[in-house]
Amino acid sequence: MFTIGDAARASGLPTKTVRYYADVGLVKPDARSQSGYRLYGQSELRKLMFVRRARAFGFSVDECRELLGLYEDRDRPSREVKKLALQRISEIEKKMEELQFLHHELTHLADACRGDDRPDCPILSSFAEDTD
Amino acid sequence: MFTIGDAARASGLPTKTVRYYADVGLVKPDARSQSGYRLYGQSELRKLMFVRRARAFGFSVDECRELLGLYEDRDRPSREVKKLALQRISEIEKKMEELQFLHHELTHLADACRGDDRPDCPILSSFAEDTD
DNA sequence: GTAATCCTTCCAGTAACTGGAAGGTCAAGA
DNA sequence: TCTTGACCTTCCAGTTACTGGAAGGATTAC
Secondary structure (H helix, E strand, O other), X not given: OEOHHHHHHHHOOOHHXXXXXXXXXOOOOOEEOOOOXXXXXXXXXXXXXXXXXXXXXXXXXXXXXXXXHHHHOOOXXXXXXXXXXXXXXXXXXXXXXXXXXXXXXXXXXXXXXXXXXXXXXXXXXXXXXXXX | OEOHHHHHHHHOOOHHHHHHHHHOOOXXXXXXXXXXXXXXXXXXXXXXXXXXXXXXXXOOXXXXXXXXXXXXXXXXXXXXXXXXXXXXXXXXXHHHHHHHHHHHHXXXXXXXXXXXXXXXXXXXXXXXXXXX
C-alpha cells in the first residue's frame, strides 16, 4: 500500500490532485491507515495513471469517470469508447478552427500595426469599429 | 443615457456580463439613476463593444483592462498594443500545436478501435499502458 | 390599479484544481 | 528520549469569467 505522496509520484500527478480525485470520488484510496492516511493499492495507482493520460487527452473529469467505468467493465463494447473519442475529436476540430480564425485575424492586425512610438494602431481601431 | 438592458443590447453582451464588468471595474456606468439603476453613456457603450470584441479575440478580462487603458490614452505608442497582440498570437500558436497533437493521437487511436460489440479497445489500452 | 417587464443586491455554482493555514504522524539522528 | 524534518490530515479561500436564481423595488403600458 502506498501513501498519497507515493501514489502521486507513481502516477505523475500532484498530491493535491490525487486528494482532489479522492474527494470527488474519481479514484478513491483502498483504505485509510490507523492515523487516517490515505492508502492506495496497485490497481488504484493504475487508475490514477489512466486518468492522468485521459486528462492529457482533454477528457473532462466526468468523461474520465465514464472511461474508468468502461475500463473496469471487461465486457463493455468498444463502440462506447470510440463514441467518446470521436466526440472529443470533433470538439478538438472545432476548437482548432476557432483558433485558426483568431490567429489569422490577429496576425493580420498585428502586421498592419507599425508597433512604434506613434499612437496609430489598427488593432485598437478594429476593436472600436462600429461594424461587427 | 441607457439602462443596463439597453447597454447590453447595444453592446451585444448579456446583461449579467455588463453588470459583472461594472462589478470588477472594467467598464463602470457613468452614473446611477435616483432609483439606483446603472446608467451608461455613449462612450461606455463603445467601451463595452470594444471589450466584447477583444474578448472574442481571446484577450482575458485583465488584458482587456490593459487594452482599454491604451485605447483611452490617445498618446500611447502602438508598440505596446502590438506587444500584447503578439503575445496572444504566440499563445494561440502553442495551443494549436497542442490540439494538433491531441487530434493526431486520438484519431490514430479511434481508427485502430473497431468500435463494435467486442471489448478490445486500443484507446483504453493506451491509457492503461505502463509506459508514458 | 395592476400586470409585465425591468432593475437592484446578494448568494451560490461552474471546472479542476491550487495555495495556505493549523495541526497530527512518522522515521531518523543526537 | 527528544527533536527535527518530511509527510500527512482537514478546511477554507482563490482562481476565470461569468451564469442562475431568489427576493424585492421601479417603471411602463393598458
